[in-house]
Amino acid sequence: MKKQAVRFDDTGLTCLIELLRGEGYEVIGPRKSGPAVRLARIESAADLTPGIDSETSPGRYRMAGAPDARIFGAGPAAESPKRYLHAPEARLAVAERENGAFRIIRDTPAAPKTALFGIRPCDVAGIARLDRVLLRDRYKDPDYEARREQTFIVAANCVRSSETCFCASMETGPRAASGFDIALTESVNGRREYLAEAGSTKGAAMLAQIKAEPAAADFVKASHAQCEAASAQQTRSVDYRRARKVILRNFEHRRWDAVGKRCLACGNCTMSCPTCFCVNTKDSSSPDLSHAERRRLWDSCFTQAFSYIHGGSVRTSTKSRYRQWLSHKLAHWQDQFGETGCVGCGRCITWCPAGIDITEEFAALDSSSQS
């Protein structure tokens, strides 16, 4: 069967949003929201904000005017779509006390139907990484599974790279290879047009309802060429295939001391990362002790309490916590799950108040182990 690919303009895009909303999806997409492009609710195509780019560098993010009127022109949104699948806070269970004993009821509220609209290939890859950990390891996370099943993914391939992007080296972008229902590639030649490719039967069924012409081979080629140009713009990279060896060999490298002095252990990197999945649980009860509940909250390996065992934390120094994080992202994740924990979105670089750059830290270790 030929892969379904169609071509439409803004009318088709509007139609796609309406179709998704008509099927009961809450559409979440990139839009100007305060001082950043964020993923937020999209009521109609009018909520999309064309002509905006994002300028990023270590520790810096600014919205800027774009050289063209693209709708999907800005880099990765400030927040990753992680929060819509792996909620920052979720109630896992409630317990009721009944004459001395208690009863525990699993609490998985009905998941909302969510269409992640115009998310970046790195974020699509980030969702695939979460799937591997939360759905395809020993057990399935019930909350994540429920939300994931209700999720429709419309990827927007990147035709421009931000300064902190390095998806090309992580092989997750700038064009999404899989993991989406529909992938859009936007072109501007006087007017906006989109190459829309189906990545699933759900996506194909959706595209079949849109009035569009089949995408001719040269349009497909020209659209994809833009992504290759975006790839060529990237200045950062990580040679992830070397990461396991480099990191294990350089466990006591002085670079860790240096970065440990800069790192504030604030956890911004883990919160903004599309794949960081660590959580903590909190138990609480009502004052009369008749009712208790368990909540799950995002946690960060940068906190002192994270590795606490009786007698003290395993990782007391900031250096050791930064090292744990980077080692997990690039090396140990590969041991555990057969892929990296980093998809090259660059958010941890952009949103680090100290401007710490994962690619630079890795390169420092790598170069010293090569020499």
Next chain:
Amino acid sequence: MTAGEPATLIAAPPGIMEPLPAQVLSVDKETHDTFTLRMEQPPGMAGFRPGQFSMLYVFGVGELPISISGDPEHPGELTYTVRSVGPVTYQLVTRQQGESAGIRGPFGTSWPMAECRGKNVLLIAGGIGLAPLRPAIYHILRHRGDFNRLVILYGARSPKDVLYKKELAAWNLLPDTQVLTTVDYGGVSWRGYVGVVTTLFKFIRLLPSETATILCGPEIMMRYAIRDLTARGFDERQIWLSMERNMRCAVGFCGHCQLGPYFACKDGPVFNFPQVKPYMDLYEL
């Protein structure tokens, strides 16, 4: 290492994701701060293998990983030896008979009882680390003919911290079984050994090539013990140990128990020494 995906996904049986309530059958004081709780095994919960742990939940207060310290072949109940060191453990040890607590599990890898068969078994415990070893001892004693000499070396902080005193004495009287206990600080009335557990090595007569060793206790103790053992010719591949890390979920989702390439809750807590050897000497890994 299991980078690939498991062949079949296990649909979580009851008591894995949410705690199952269970009644406390008895609470017995072991030492000034440590108690043994016998709990009913909640219906539907799988039996355990020696070395595995449960997550024990106190209504509204919290949940903690606790090793199972009872007899694996005593169906219908689960036994835990708990040291009171915080709000959850305090609530657990002050439970009354008939009150309840929640149990999830059993979780994790287990002691290599099959590999120990036909060999001498050397058990080395430090402090509360004796508790997770007790199911292995029960197993060996139940199937005594399957194993050769059993040697238990136990180090406690002081005489008043020695767990299972009566059982230790009884085991020591069994044929082909030797139990040696040492303490860090003896005081005036202590007539036994004083010093770290490795000082007991000189009293044991075991052929290294015919011995499987199992350790459980503080990491530093295990590190020094393994160093001494390998220097005495014990084979690293015949050494197993249990690693303690922070565990919040026990099912590989929370990330807290990471130990290099492992999550201790599912890849451990019991590891064959060569699995963790590259990571054990890395400070603050």
